[in-house]
Amino acid sequence: MHNSSSADVRAWVRMPSGKRLDLLNPTPFDWDDADLALGLARTYRWGGHSAWPLPLSVAQHSLTVMLLRRAIAPPPTPLQELRELLHDAEEGLLGFDAISVIKPFLGEGFRALTRRLEQMVFLRYGLPAWTEKEHRLHKQADRLAAASEAVHVTGWTPDEVKRTLKIRADVLDQDPLVPYFGGTPWEPWSPGLAAERFLAELDRLKQASANAPA
Numbered sequence: 001m002h003n004s005s006s007a008d009v010r011a012w013v014r015m016p017s018g019k020r021l022d023l024l025n026p027t028p029f030d031w032d033d034a035d036l037a038l039g040l041a042r043t044y045r046w047g048g049h050s051a052w053p054l055p056l057s058v059a060q061h062s063l064t065v066m067l068l069r070r071a072i073a074p075p076p077t078p079l080q081e082l083r084e085l086l087h088d089a090e091e092g093l094l095g096f097d098a099i100s101v102i103k104p105f106l107g108e109g110f111r112a113l114t115r116r117l118e119q120m121v122f123l124r125y126g127l128p129a130w131t132e133k134e135h136r137l138h139k140q141a142d143r144l145a146a147a148s149e150a151v152h153v154t155g156w157t158p159d160e161v162k163r164t165l166k167i168r169a170d171v172l173d174q175d176p177l178v179p180y181f182g183g184t185p186w187e188p189w190s191p192g193l194a195a196e197r198f199l200a201e202l203d204r205l206k207q208a209s210a211n212a213p214a
Helices: 033-041 058-070 078-085 089-094 100-125 132-152 158-163 191-211
Strands: 012-014 020-022
Touching: 033 058, 033 089, 033 191, 058 078, 058 089, 058 132, 058 191, 078 132, 078 191, 089 100, 132 158
Parallel strands: none
Antiparallel strands: 012 020
16 A cells, blocks of 8 residues: 655646645745736635526635725725735635635644645735734625625525624625626626636736835
């Protein structure tokens, strides 16, 4: 019986661009922006469950959080807004968004893997570490998005959101994406559309961050 050593284990995945991302030893150069956008557009929240014909992508969720954070005072800088857009980027590189109830069972190895990927995202895009206040504002936007998605996308009731999901944020009636992109409120986008819109915002915020005064 052959016992594989760690050197025998293939831990890299091929990106659509042809680049190779080593999941155990990633670098900031292992993907391009289009790889990330497509990965997030093909990675689904809520375990892929949806009351719509399509599930909700992490790319669409990330845009929602970005816009919700923009509406919370003090307004974010372009670099802070870029960090909001990329707050779940490691999930797109991994191709997996674990629902909260299974995270405790995935173990320290999985947590370490996702932390390394997150660190590489922060390095690649020059993102500052969260301060306590900034992270609190981020979580406010993220929980607003989660509560609203739970009701409008997956079909939980507002009472279930609070009692079962333990999300205390309000459920929004208005979809923050509609004034910005148009379309049907709360309808999940196709992977192609989600990737296109995410990539456009990523390009815009990278440029805005680079041009912002120090």
